[in-house]
Amino acid sequence: METIFAEATPPGRGGVTVVRLSGPMAREALESLAGSLSTPRRSYLRSLRDGQDLIDQALVIWFEQGQSFTGEEVAELHLHGAPVIANRLAQALLVRGLRRAEAGEFTRRAFLNGRIDLAEAEGLADLLSSETEAQRKLAMRTADGELGRKVEALRANLVRAGALVEASIDFADEEVPEDVPLEVFNLLDLVRSEVEAMLRTYPATERLRQGYEVAIIGPPNAGKSTLLNKIGQREIALVSDIAGTTRDILELRADLRGLPVVFLDTAGLRDSADPIETMGVQRAMDRARNADLRIHLSDQGVRMEPFFDGDLIVRSKSDLGTGDGLAISALTGSGIEALLDQVYDKLRVRAANSGLVAHRRQAEALERARSALDIDSSLSPEFLAEAIRQAAQELATMVGRVGAEDYLDEIFSSFCIGK
Numbered sequence: 103m104e105t106i107f108a109e110a111t112p113p114g115r116g117g118v119t120v121v122r123l124s125g126p127m128a129r130e131a132l133e134s135l136a137g138s139l140s141t142p143r144r145s146y147l148r149s150l151r152d153g154q155d156l157i158d159q160a161l162v163i164w165f166e167q168g169q170s171f172t173g174e175e176v177a178e179l180h181l182h183g184a185p186v187i188a189n190r191l192a193q194a195l196l197v198r199g200l201r202r203a204e205a206g207e208f209t210r211r212a213f214l215n216g217r218i219d220l221a222e223a224e225g226l227a228d229l230l231s232s233e234t235e236a237q238r239k240l241a242m243r244t245a246d247g248e249l250g251r252k253v254e255a256l257r258a259n260l261v262r263a264g265a266l267v268e269a270s271i272d273f274a275d276e277e278v279p280e281d282v283p284l285e286v287f288n289l290l291d292l293v294r295s296e297v298e299a300m301l302r303t304y305p306a307t308e309r310l311r312q313g314y315e316v317a318i319i320g321p322p323n324a325g326k327s328t329l330l331n332k333i334g335q336r337e338i339a340l341v342s343d344i345a346g347t348t349r350d351i352l353e354l355r356a357d358l359r360g361l362p363v364v365f366l367d368t369a370g371l372r373d374s375a376d377p378i379e380t381m382g383v384q385r386a387m388d389r390a391r392n393a394d395l396r397i398h399l400s401d402q403g404v405r406m407e408p409f410f411d412g413d414l415i416v417r418s419k420s421d422l423g424t425g426d427g428l429a430i431s432a433l434t435g436s437g438i439e440a441l442l443d444q445v446y447d448k449l450r451v452r453a454a455n456s457g458l459v460a461h462r463r464q465a466e467a468l469e470r471a472r473s474a475l476d477i478d479s480s481l482s483p484e485f486l487a488e489a490i491r492q493a494a495q496e497l498a499t500m501v502g503r504v505g506a507e508d509y510l511d512e513i514f515s516s517f518c519i520g521k
């Protein structure tokens with residue numbers, strides 16, 4: 103096993119740069135620079151020397167194999183935060199036969215050594231890319247192993263049910279007819295209903311993880327781009343009094359009181375002779391249809407196609423005249439906070455329906471477990487046992503106990519170098 107190293111902190115100038123080493127040579131490499139370090143998981147202030155060259159004064163720690171983040175021998179150096187220092191250290195480590203880590207390699211090793219399960223690794227990746235408080239909370243629960251523990255508990259129920267069925271089959275061999283005990287069906291009902299409950303929360307959870315889309319739609323010149331700019335507090339979209347200014351979809355990622363929201367500015371909806379504008383309108387319709395919520399903006403306060411229940415109908419340019427309903431003026435800012443309050447209230451209801459299953463990979467494994475359990479209770483014990491085995495296997499796949507190989511590259515490559 104090679105010993106790897108990488109900066110765990112972002113590149114560039116900073117107060118402190120943390121460099122992590124993992125693998126069988128971690129302690130030896132550290133001690134060859136910092137002198138001998140008797141106690142693991144204790145920090146020492148040491149001069150780092152490569153031969154005659156004093157590299158830096160640093161805090162250094164080592165972790166013994168089996169008691170570290172990766173499960174391997176690990177060392178950490180907390181350097182002064184100038185890139186030249188980390189570069190000089192890297193040179194010394196390369197000479198000693200270590201190599202630079204690939205993206206996600208520390209976490210991959212933690213998984214391969216059984217320190218974390220696959221769901222925890224996915225949770226960690228989500229945690230590192232979370233942008234809002236709600237995303238952080240969701241990711242932290244998974245990273246902390248909540249999903250893994252829940253699935254493991256369900257799998258244990260299946261293992262028990264399977265054992266009970268096997269026992270009844272063994273009796274049958276001795277020609278003592280034995281019914282499959284009722285407990286088996288109770289266990290299967292329990293697992294089935296829990297799996298179905300988790301699957302029901304999946305769409306809302308996936309949306310929370312990725313961010314909600316809120317499409318701003320309406321006729322040309324309604325003020326859609328002006329509203330987007332107002333929400334983003336910067337000039338994202340072109341604004342003009344020429345109808346049909348926006349063609350492509352513009353996105354604004356925002357943190358709406360902790361919820362991740364992507365606001366979409368779209369082409370004004372109308373029939374146009376201009377083929378490019380018509381393509382823009384088509385895109386706007388498609389994207390709006392798939393969005394979580396639509397803000398229908400028009401200076402008349404009318405609703406446009408496409409629409410769904412609960413969409414927000416908003417009158418624009420309220421500074422120019424009065425009327426009924428929710429009204430905003432992007433010019434004066436009036437009504438914008440009230441509009442965002444309403445957007446937040448609607449999305450919060452969706453967020454409240456979220457659970458722990460946030461990735462398609464996880465949902466697909468659960469779906470396969472559910473369909474394996476979709477069995478007729480009059481099935482022979484042999485078939486029943488096989489179905490239970492299959493379902494238990496799918497749950498094991500979900501947390502990466504077996505059959506995870508295909509997913510490893512996909513999951514770990516989403517990490518940065520050093521994680």
Ligand SMILES: Nc1nc2c(c(=O)[nH]1)N(C=O)[C@@H](CNc1ccc(C(=O)N[C@@H](CCC(=O)O)C(=O)O)cc1)CN2
Pocket residue numbers: 120143165168169170171178
């Ligand atoms: N400096 C530093 N901070 C960090 C990390 C790190 O690697 N280094 N982490 C990295 O992601 C996170 C913390 N996660 C960690 C998880 C396990 C162990 C660890 O050494 N576990 C051993 C020993 C436990 C103990 O001392 O009680 C073990 O579980 O056996 C360390 C960090 C966030 N902060």
Ligand SMILES: Nc1nc2c(ncn2[C@@H]2O[C@H](COP(=O)(O)OP(=O)(O)OP(=O)(O)O)[C@@H](O)[C@H]2O)c(=O)[nH]1
Pocket residue numbers: 321322323324325326327328329340341342343344345346347348349368369370371418419420421422430431432433434
């Ligand atoms: N008085 C007033 N004018 C506004 C307001 N919001 C936008 N406008 C003006 O309305 C015109 C159209 O604004 P845009 O934001 O480009 O409208 P749009 O809906 O994005 O237009 P398209 O790209 O053609 O679909 C511009 O001249 C804006 O300055 C407002 O609240 N009050």
